[in-house]
Amino acid sequence: MNIQISERLKKIASFVPEGSVLADIGSDHALLPIFLAAQEQIASAIAGEVNEGPYRASCQNVRQHGLGKVIDVRLGNGLSVVQQGEASCITIAGMGGSLICTILEEGKDKLKGVQRLVLQPNVGEEQVRIWLLKNGWYLEHETILEEDQKIYEILIARPAISADELRLNYPVTATLSHQLTLTKEELLLFGPYLVREHSEVFLNKWAGELRKLGRVMDNMANSASAESIEKRKRFEEHYKRLKEVWTCLQKEQPSSNYSKNGSPSL
Template identity: 50%
Template structure:
């Protein structure tokens, strides 16, 4: 039986029983193999564009005796599935910008898909923005630390016609208890549910992100170009806003 990492287990726990799943960028096909072994899914496509992982996924499925349930296919993004073939898509372990571009390029393949389970390594705001602009309702956000890295898992469902107009309400600018203003952009960046819950690991993540942003400002300040000066001020403003949010929520938790 396959044993998953904490990160993949968190994704697996969100897959509904009886699903037909496409795992995009499946690597060694560990996630669909686990889901099939646990009887959670009835069918799966493990998609992988890189030859090495594709061959590893084929071996994994063959050795697990799951070839009747899991099809391993070589291809880029959602090109490995046909419209209506699956009802759940999982994508994990890549940047949010790439993830959003995969979803955008494969929009025609999302027919019949009712749930997306997404784990971007960085750039989560790109994923949230894509979901918002394409009729997907962000249902939950979870954050975890594993082996010194911090991951977010986002689940989304296809919004019904009566829900489309209200999707933006999740990212509507809001005020925190002591009056700190949180913009729509910051909610997309930091996570509307995560800001509400503010778990300890989320603070750790954003303290680390602030250090990265400060380094960017320092680099930009080495240049006298007008564009660099403007960008440095923009990033400095972003740092100030993030610090305000963190300070406010830390005070509330105390």
């Protein structure tokens, strides 16, 4: 069965362990469970939808592919569609980091017995990392990709064995190979694996973030209030540090577009 899905979903699918019982929350026509079931990569799946329209669309899609015995489409909010101990892997993709954190927090009791989380926030990745750290989930891996001029980060986590193991994810400071020292807070912002790999896509993302931050500061320059001046000062300090990190990492990317053309217009 040939199922066509986006490169983003294919990458997410690659992190779902073979033989998993999958719970895909916010399933979007059940595309991910259908793809995995068609590949016989999962034992079964729950496709969760919070709204009636997407729920019906997912049900129809599952029926059309003849996978009703493998995929159970359920209507409900977040992890309310899952019973405790029912799923071994949970995927939540295509929504903001804040919403992903809310879903995980409100369904925390449903996470007992889950062996892997595969999370793809569209924004607010730092919030997701903070939630994982505070709630005893060890970040095993991260990856970043670009598709249709959009950049996506995927975070893969499992229950931590101990508090000491969690500290390995985010030490108080971390010195990278190029002698750049980052704080724990900076590792949460950039991603401990992504910043070490600092791929071209990663650099592209942070060049864009610097440009956006620069525009915000330009807009703030029009206000002379004490509050705005103080806020702009904080933004400038943040901008300066981000650019310092970006510049240091970019120097190690001789094959990137940035190194060919010099520093982007930030």
